[in-house]
Amino acid sequence: MDDIRSGLSEVECDVLVIGGGTAGPMAAYKARKKNPEATVILLEKANVKRSGAISMGMDGLNNAVIPGHSTPEQYTKEITIANDGICDQAAVYKYAQNCYSIIQELDQFGIRFQKDETGEYDVKKVHHMGTYVLPMPNGDTVKKALYRQLRRMRVLISNRFMATRLLTGKRGRAAGAIAVNTRSGEFLVIRAKAVIMCMGAAGRLGLPTSGYLFGTYENAANSGEGYAMAYHAGAKLANLECFQINPLIKDYNGPACAYVAGPFGGYTANSRNERFIECDYWSGQMMQEFYNELMSGKGPVFLKLNHLHEDTANHIEQILHTVERPTRGRFHDGRGTKYARDMIEMHISEIGFCSGHSASGVYVDEFARTTIPGLYAAGDMASVPHNYMLGAFTNGAVAGEDAIDFAAEVDFDDYDGEAIAVERERVLAPTRREDGIPPNQIEYKIRRLVNDYLQPPKVTKKYEICQARLAEVREDMENAMVARDAHELMRAAEVASILDCADMAAFASLFRQESRWGLYHWRVDHPERDDEAWNCHVLLSKMDGAMSCEKRAVQPYIIPIADDEKDAYYNQRVRAQA
Amino acid sequence: MPLANTATSVPVVVDEGKCIADKGCTVCVDVCPLDVLRISDLTGKAYMKYDECWYCMPCEADCPTGAVTVNIPYLLK
Ligand SMILES: Cc1cc2nc3c(=O)[nH]c(=O)nc-3n(C[C@H](O)[C@H](O)[C@H](O)COP(=O)(O)OP(=O)(O)OC[C@H]3O[C@@H](n4cnc5c(N)ncnc54)[C@H](O)[C@@H]3O)c2cc1C
Ligand code: SF4
Numbered sequence: 001m002d003d004i005r006s007g008l009s010e011v012e013c014d015v016l017v018i019g020g021g022t023a024g025p026m027a028a029y030k031a032r033k034k035n036p037e038a039t040v041i042l043l044e045k046a047n048v049k050r051s052g053a054i055s056m057g058m059d060g061l062n063n064a065v066i067p068g069h070s071t072p073e074q075y076t077k078e079i080t081i082a083n084d085g086i087c088d089q090a091a092v093y094k095y096a097q098n099c100y101s102i103i104q105e106l107d108q109f110g111i112r113f114q115k116d117e118t119g120e121y122d123v124k125k126v127h128h129m130g131t132y133v134l135p136m137p138n139g140d141t142v143k144k145a146l147y148r149q150l151r152r153m154r155v156l157i158s159n160r161f162m163a164t165r166l167l168t169g170k171r172g173r174a175a176g177a178i179a180v181n182t183r184s185g186e187f188l189v190i191r192a193k194a195v196i197m198c199m200g201a202a203g204r205l206g207l208p209t210s211g212y213l214f215g216t217y218e219n220a221a222n223s224g225e226g227y228a229m230a231y232h233a234g235a236k237l238a239n240l241e242c243f244q245i246n247p248l249i250k251d252y253n254g255p256a257c258a259y260v261a262g263p264f265g266g267y268t269a270n271s272r273n274e275r276f277i278e279c280d281y282w283s284g285q286m287m288q289e290f291y292n293e294l295m296s297g298k299g300p301v302f303l304k305l306n307h308l309h310e311d312t313a314n315h316i317e318q319i320l321h322t323v324e325r326p327t328r329g330r331f332h333d334g335r336g337t338k339y340a341r342d343m344i345e346m347h348i349s350e351i352g353f354c355s356g357h358s359a360s361g362v363y364v365d366e367f368a369r370t371t372i373p374g375l376y377a378a379g380d381m382a383s384v385p386h387n388y389m390l391g392a393f394t395n396g397a398v399a400g401e402d403a404i405d406f407a408a409e410v411d412f413d414d415y416d417g418e419a420i421a422v423e424r425e426r427v428l429a430p431t432r433r434e435d436g437i438p439p440n441q442i443e444y445k446i447r448r449l450v451n452d453y454l455q456p457p458k459v460t461k462k463y464e465i466c467q468a469r470l471a472e473v474r475e476d477m478e479n480a481m482v483a484r485d486a487h488e489l490m491r492a493a494e495v496a497s498i499l500d501c502a503d504m505a506a507f508a509s510l511f512r513q514e515s516r517w518g519l520y521h522w523r524v525d526h527p528e529r530d531d532e533a534w535n536c537h538v539l540l541s542k543m544d545g546a547m548s549c550e551k552r553a554v555q556p557y558i559i560p561i562a563d564d565e566k567d568a569y570y571n572q573r574v575r576a577q578a
Numbered sequence: 579m580p581l582a583n584t585a586t587s588v589p590v591v592v593d594e595g596k597c598i599a600d601k602g603c604t605v606c607v608d609v610c611p612l613d614v615l616r617i618s619d620l621t622g623k624a625y626m627k628y629d630e631c632w633y634c635m636p637c638e639a640d641c642p643t644g645a646v647t648v649n650i651p652y653l654l655k
């Protein structure tokens with residue numbers, strides 16, 4: 001294994017789904033379910049059995065809109081406000097209307113959702129306004145349940161293939177993708193009538209404070225290919241300057257899970273044991289308060305459970321240490337931390353792109369369609385804000401059903417054969433060198449620069465310096481990067497995506513000359529929100545070979561937001577404090 | 579620029595007494611999202627080849643003999 005072999009095979013399918021984490025399996029399942037005659041390939045860099053953000057399952061749904069507890073209208077309003085007004089509501093509203101039926105379907109797959117004594121869903125309040133958090137008592141089984149359905153539906157699964165570029169056809173449609181085997185370096189060209197991208201967040205953009213390249217908040221396999229591939233294919237990407245930054249357990253860098261602890265009475269506190277934010281739901285506005293506290297004399301920040309009854313704290317510990325990030329318990333054991341006794345030190349995560357938690361993604365409409373016909377995106381890499389796991393499932397389903405209909409209407413679009421030779425050469429270049437700079441050093445340097453210069457607070461001059469430094473690193477990457485085996489070749493290809501994402505993060509941030517979304521886009525030299533000029537999307541794309549940004553109006557709201565409601569997420573600080 | 583061999587301690591430990599890779603098992607290698615485990619040509623047992631671990635645990639959870647232990651990587655411990 002890992003020796004580089006030369007090889008190139010070609011396959012055809014109706015719908016190609018890239019990324020088999022959360023949205024991808026649902027998209028592939030729904031496509032086949034709707035048209036059992038069609039061929040559907042699910043391509044995955046890792047192994048569908050255990051890939052993606054939910055590789056070890058999840059403790060709950062963060063955004064379930066369940067009749068009797070909340071309404072699609074309420075949810076759409078809350079997410080519009082949480083996302084500071086920049087929201088095409090059609091996609092959020094559609095999600096909110098569809099997600100309950102997806103919950104019922106997941107229930108049929110064998111995934112249980114918590115119910116109270118009366119048999120009603122036991123939904124908890126975590127958001128600022130509405131009630132949407134639903135625990136999953138057997139959340140550790142999610143991946144197994146999905147895999148069973150993929151087998152039952154006879155979806156063709158190709159594991160350990162990393163997509164590197166999309167193919168676009170002569171008629172301007174999606175035509176397939178090019179992928180490289182991560183253990184042999186052999187190439188696979190997949191011709192398809194429609195392509196659905198579900199490659200997750202760009203999680204390896206900033207560097208975790210521990211300095212460990214793979215100690216990211218996101219599954220570290222998500223290195224941002226989705227964003228880079230969409231960019232190079234000419235699709236538009238929305239609001240990349242709205243970074244993802246999350247409050248996490250310091251050093252461990254996984255969620256402290258105020259969403260789990262909150263309903264039991266746990267909360268985020270400063271070093272004086274005081275609560276300083278009213279709502280622990282993750283938003284840029286909340287992160288700004290978190291950051292301010294962290295940097296103040298009352299910092300650092302902690303998750304506080306030690307005021308709760310010992311049984312309650314132990315119960316929370318038991319949930320948090322079995323699903324999602326189960327090594328949490330080992331981390332705390334190593335330091336002798338007990339939830340019932342100690343406060344848990346928190347910090348902010350590295351930056352990333354992720355609409356699952358914020359809003360940075362490939363621009364899609366309510367059918368998960370990108371700006372390229374036949375190309376779809378769903379989950380963390382698509383622009384529907386605050387999507388989370390249920391959003392990945394629901395919009396994955398929407399994408400699968402729309403793409404399979406699209407594929408039935410069209411023939412394969414022809415692509416330029418030359419594109420494949422060019423891409424193969426680009427990817428294999430690091431294997432043609434005897435020595436040089438290994439991918440891990442180039443990656444470290446890019447991500448260190450991202451931390452030094454791009455992490456908010458955003459300063460114009462620092463951004464310009466960063467762009468110049470990243471251009472130097474690009475030279476090194478293109479002329480001196482060396483990969484000695486197929487595994488290093490995968491890392492080398494990932495580095496190219498990471499660098500593209502860093503460039504896009506800088507470019508989009510400089511374009512939006514205002515501050516918005518709290519910490520996510522805090523531009524120190526444009527400190528105010530400017531609704532007059534910037535109450536719009538920023539769309540980034542490749543035009544004539546170069547990066548370019550444009551403004552795009554937010555679609556007229558379906559659910560109106562009153563003037564006195566629109567800043568609700570800015571009023572999070574607990575007032576009684578001195 | 580020439581390359582060096584720099585040592586690094588890895589977080590995943592395999593109990594070679596329990597590992598049955600020599601009987602054909604490759605489960606941990608198959609499931610790892612970061613693809614960092616391999617079967618050693620020398621010992622015929624699983625081991626961590628690349629120090630690129632998300633400390634996520636599928637390798638440990640899915641090993642049929644309980645041979646794998648995931649520790650917290652030293653840098654963040
Ligand atoms: C630690 C953590 C905790 C979370 N907790 C919750 C929670 O409690 N509740 C909740 O609702 N949400 C939670 N979320 C969010 C939720 O899990 C995600 O929003 C959702 O799972 C994203 O789904 P996805 O399909 O977009 O991405 P993923 O599930 O990450 O899947 C992306 C897939 O693409 C593959 N891939 C990447 N690049 C390539 C490539 N080039 N070629 C082929 N394949 C590729 C990856 O290997 C991966 O399998 C959490 C997320 C994290 C990281
Ligand atoms: S899963 Fe367990 S038994 Fe199988 S190869 Fe890995 S360590 Fe050995």
Ligand code: SF4
Nearest residue numbers: 610631632634635637
């Ligand atoms: S903990 Fe996760 S990343 Fe590390 S070896 Fe095991 S499966 Fe792979």
